[in-house]
Amino acid sequence: MENSSNKLPLLTPEETPPQLLRRPSHHSFDSSFVADADDIAPITGVRDFYREFIIESRKLWYLAGPAIFTSICQYSLGAITQTFAGHVGTLQLAAFSVENSVIAGLSFGVMLGMGSALETLCGQAFGAGQIDMLGVYMQRSWVILNCTGVILMFVYIFAAQFLRLIGQTEDISREAGKLAIWMIPQLFAYAMNFPIAKFLQSQSKIMAMAWISAAALVVHTVFSWLFMLKLGWGLAGGAVVLNFSWWFIVLAQLVYIFSGTCGEAWSGFSWKAFQNLWGFVRLSLASAVMLCLETWYFMALVLFAGYLKNAEIAVDALSICTNIVGWAVMVAIGCNAAISVRVSNELGAAHPRTAKFSVVVVVLSSFVIGLVLSLILIIFRDQYPSLFTNSEEVKRVVYGLTPLLATCLVINNIQPALSGVAIGAGWQAVVAYVNIVCYYVFGIPIGLIMGYKLDMGVKGIWIGMLSGTVVQTLVLFWIVYRTNWNKEASIAEQRIRQWGGEPERAKGSEN
Secondary structure, eight states: OOOGGGGOOOOOGGGSOSTTOOOOOOOOOSSOOOOOTTSOOOOOSHHHHHHHHHHHHHHHHHHHHHHHHHHHHHHHHHHHHHHHHHHHOHHHHHHHHHIIIIIHHHHHHHHHHHHTHHHHHHHHHHHTTOGGGHHHHHHHHHHHHHHHHHHHHHHHHTHHHHHHHTTOOHHHHHHHHHHHHHTHHHHHHHHHHHHHHHHHHHTTOHHHHHHHHHHHHHHHHHHHIIIIIISOOTHHHHHHHHHHHHHHHHHHHHHHIIIIITGGGOOOOOGGGGTTHHHHHHHHHHHHHHHHHHHHHHHHHHHHHTTSSSHHHHHHHHHHHHHHHHHHHHHHHHHHHHHHHHHHHHHHTTOHHHHHHHHHHHHHHHHHHHHHHHHHHHHTTTTGGGGTOOOHHHHHHHHHHHHHHHHHHHHHHHHHHHHHHHHHHTOHHHHHHHHIIIIIIIIHHHHHIIIIISOOHHHHHHHHHHHHHHHHHHHHHHHHHTOOHHHHHHHHHHHHHHTTOSOHHHHHHHO
């Protein structure tokens, strides 16, 4: 498994290349792979591990810190609207929860998944020094995602009928369907935002996204309170503010990109965006399937709760728990984005050992973060339900779910980090198959049996579905452990060439 490149001398911190600014790799992987000279040396002891852990942690958190903040801010837009909806009424809370989890959750999963194809392509192209293709990739993704948005729009238009078809109550379906039509502008904001996010992340331009998201969150909070509660507009006011906030993020990021801050990565609109679209669609669909299977899995949790006795209370309690999980997962998604950038950049730059070590660092870090968050939740278990609802019955159900919620926080911090590794390396299709088996063949059937057959209610459904997440995480661990990272770096070089990431001068020199 070791090759001659493993004899490279150890790099001192002063010799470590600048953060993420890797020079282009000119290695040919057609015969035998040779790692770039800037790759870290093999870890041979505790001292080596500690030194490289510190160095890699700095690089990882340089990306993860702003990415976590951005993810929390953007997720909090919907979460804050949901919090205010809980103070409008229990029906309004249930309606927003179902629309946000089922209808918006469907489109969010599709758009984020299709956009994540750019994490692989942009990240590896940036690592290999092929900066000029990043803007083209983003424009191709805009074309594909906006066309997808037109198709998904019909789900919003017929949301009420769809929700009744899958068994939601008449009242919840009516209110959620009305809200879904109001939320169509958010759908197209997703189509623009996710390619922009992957474009900026691959270049480590995370701080701009963080500042824009923070500004949007402040404005969103103030106007949500004003429109939903003070002026009494209810869910209609929430929809107006939520749409505005997402489009504010999109337009502010576009101004940042068009202002010239991205250098060669954005050189203007190009007809190249319409070339090889079908091939790009296939890659985007593989990414979408992978992430949609994860997003819909948790969406199904709220959906199944709607079939229980006293469905309104069950949905409200579970939506509060999933809201908290969602906030915590935003931390994990920040790590997901960071490790995706690190792995894709390092593989593109022909640094397989650095990519492998990045995985070790992110998994350990995610585990510690999950433990801390679960401890905070347990400490404040008597207080946090009151933030979401005034109903004493809902509070009691949430309190009973707290131990399960704390366990979920630990698992759901590790799993997205491993998914980020898969995206950075381009394993989306393989992970999609893993998700199908672990989630839908294993997790959901167990959850339904425990929830309905064994009469364990919401807790039984959640325990069964959490077991599917545990199995999926273990399988991803095994895949990462068995990975030949030299081979992955070679595949990255081939992928860059396939998608046109090789500059014309390089092509000319080969002829």
